Amino acid sequence: MKLSRRSFLKVSAATGIGAAVLSGCAGTRVAVQDGPQADGRPRALAQGEWKPAGCAGCTSWCSKEAYVLDGRVLKIRGNARSKVNGSASCSRSHLIIQMLYDPDRMKQPMKRTNPNKGRNEDPGWEPITWDEAVGMLADKIVELRENGEPHKFATFRGRYTNVNDIVYSRLPQVVGSPNNISHSSICAEAEKFGPYYTQGFWGYRDYDLERTKFTLAWGVDPLCSFRQVSYYTSAMGRQLERGMKMATIDPKFSNTAAKSQEWLPVVPGEDDALALAMAHEILVTGGWSKEFVGDFTDGRNRFVVGQDVPENSFNEVHTNGVVKWWNIELKNRTPEWAEPISGVPAAQIRRVVADMIEAAPYVVVMMGGGNNMQTRGAYSSIAVHALSGLLGSNDHEGGVILGRGASLNSAPSAGDYQDQLAKDNVGRQKIDQRGYKNMPALNSGRSGGGVVTNRTADAMLAKDPYELKVVLAYWSNFAYSAPGTQRWEEALSQLDFLAHAVPNYSEVSHFADVLLPSTFHLGEQMSALSQKGNTHTHVWIGDRFIEPVFDCKNPETEVMWMLGEALAERGFDNWHRYLRDNFKDPETGREATNPREFELYVLKNRHFPLWDPSEFASRNNHGDSFTGWEDFLAKGCWSSGDYNYKGRWSNMPTETKKFEFYSETLKKALQGHADRYNISIDEVMREANYPDSTGEKAFVAHYVESDVAGDPRQYPFYFIDSKKILAREGRSANTGYFQEFSDVDQGDIKWGDCVKMNPEDAARLGLQDGEIVRVTSPTGSIETTLKTWIALRPGTVHKNFGQGHWAFGRNAAEVFTTTTGQVARGGNNNDIIQAEFERLSGSTVYYGSTRVRVERA
């Protein structure tokens, strides 16, 4: 581009279909000058290195690469080796840089000197060494054991990596406690309920987006807060471009709703009515899959409104109980019936169903937590997931699939390292009251099979089943992330000893006795995670490639090793022996001698079946293969082989092996819980807050009246909760980028928090856009900014989760301090959402379950 100075730029007229918008503006031309590189020699960019890594900022668990220059991490991108997210990297992944280099991170271990705990108490932090810090935790564990109460120890797990088994499962087992409390039931357990009690799968599904013709996004915004957000953000537009149709069912107008041809703004808590009407419509119009479900023996459709169907008239193939479902529930669930309940016009329901039938079986029914993390959401989870069964898209190309994971090594059993004290106590009732008569928590068919995270605060306060005394909590912040935060503050105030391992001083940290600053997942520690998406599963691994920015350690590995040594010094060496004996270098057989060697050997052992060629073969692994550990670490990502469609048809781990519209599997699980308490299933349903779900209805998806906290006369608005695009599960609010782009969420504001209301409602209440309001529910009250937003159904208010921190740092909170006088930036949704449960799954409820009033502050 050699041009003399002040030569004149001749601009050719823009050509193209839309050129008209440019016409008539050929103004004066400006002089052209040479730029900063007038010598014509472009200067090359610095030559840093892209290091394999991954992101643990949400459950997407994307494979990444980090650009490292002179020991600093400057950029993030997707690892192109991944067949899941490829080179795509969502917007919030870039916040990693500011989270890593956050001047407000905890810089060294600290101990509390003020025994009084509370939000308004100054903990009196004093810096201590790592040996002292870990020694404090060891002292407390030894003390519990000496007092014969090791079960009063617990680990609280939040965001974790592939090697969490050690701290989460094995440590409590060796100490002698049943208590490992994960965050799972404040995440997605009710969402897993439907897939389990139809097709025997308790987990996240995958969706064959590239081959589908229609995507129904239900209670989910895959462009914001779902699994594999990087993949969906990269792929959604291309699918629309090639003609995929999409409909979104969500009370919130999301970016996915904008991308959809149809938005069905369901009344909060009434998703089940809509799903049942869709199922009804599929059957009466003859739109079900004959290949998957079957057909009437004579081919005549007897699914006629209001009419029972003889079971023997239908020849069912890969499903169970479609006629029973019709007779028990569906026959009168017409779109006209659903319209006044769900707020969605019958004509729109019919239109969407017709599109789905036309596309079937190439239909993705993508279900998030929106329709089921509700007080009575379990059957909505079944109803929505069952649509994929009716349409024959379940486990079908272009439909709802399950992924194909890798066979990895679990942490070896710790049984040989448990002494009698541990063995005597490890089988006790867990602290979270799972499996209590009124809390079936039927994970994978077992009474009390799943965690009830948010019940733990109540149990701690009630000392029921017993008092919890010593807790190691890592990468979790339940006093911010779980509804009913006030209960957590009280419970943590009463707790004898809390060690908290996180990177930033969080809400929970303020109640801790010792702070164990954690390394960040990317670059500062070794990390690995697995996730599915785009019909594949990947396992990524990231090495340490920078020194920790501050004096931090990995709570899953380094701290465990140090704790082993500290306990051994105090006369209890079982934990040290377990770690030493079971995590030797698989290549050399060497025992670890220090925390970082231990971390390395843990990661090597866990992924041995992937990187060791002979183990890879003997474990029947598939997809990418490696020549050895160094090769795996250098590439940083394994991707699975191709998915085997229809492999689960009539081969499902359900009681009937079929996809169950009438769930024999749920019947057995409910019976199991009933037997435990010697009560009937009807009584179980009443205990679990489904008083009308008696008789045969309990075994099929059926309409359940929603249970929303707050009398409508006092609390006139439904409260709609969702997640901010950049929230990274509530951990990124201290980054400048999060605050500067807090308005990326539709209707939200920069550097602040807001609640949104339809302008008609605001006018009726005499409230102005931009003023500070108080939002009050039966649970609590917050103050935040009111924004008017035309995209909301009148009678609802919407607020995103992610702001409202009173800790974390100077950007996250309005006033940040580790002493007293903190001021939150806006309000936290979890201060006002009721601490209730979907009891059949043990899920905490976030959606369609709370009413509020809004008034001038």
Place this chain on the structure above:
Amino acid sequence: MARMAMVIDLRLCIGCDACNISCKQENNVQQGFFWAHHIQRHEGTFPNITYTYMPTLCNHCSNPPCVEACPVEPDKAMFKQADGTVMTSEERCIGCQACKFACPYGVISFNEWGQETHPEWRTPEAAALAQKVGGEVVAYSNPDRGTTFSVIRKEGKVEKCTFCDHRYQVGHDPRCVEVCPPHARIFGDLDDPNSEVSRLLRENEYSVLQPEAGTEPNVYYINKFDQKS
């Protein structure tokens, strides 16, 4: 001759701000400044709502009012390069802000007199961190920006998007183009009829921001963000 331009496909765009965040990283743009940003608009009444998100940046206009407004002589401080891009010379900028006020798009930022840039990185704690890890003022500052512009800007100077001239001149796409998850942004030379940007404008209806201003922008938008609109 060249005319560098960007085409943004709003159907592919998912409104995530990855472009705008990574722009700040690439160019060490301080808090409160936006070389790249967004326009958001809702239309209709419930339940018939449509939403439009449009990423924005310097339009590198063919008829740039900022250049016209720059009073610096004989070589302007805000000037047009032979490849069509509009650039800023920090050496020549006198801090009068005439360009900033002339720009109808609000994409030019001014570093106030008497104020250090990146003030949040000037606290003792933050400065210590930057020094410890080796960043220039900001711990994660990108030195690449310094090949054609300053890494960390000084008071009394304007700044704006350069189409990542430090990158495209050595064969890399602008960072916003590179990071966009759906590849909704295409960068290239409109004077080359075989370029992707030329092809996209030939084959699609397109629009520019404020055509009535007569600036002849070189950032073009194709397709609709909301599939209902």
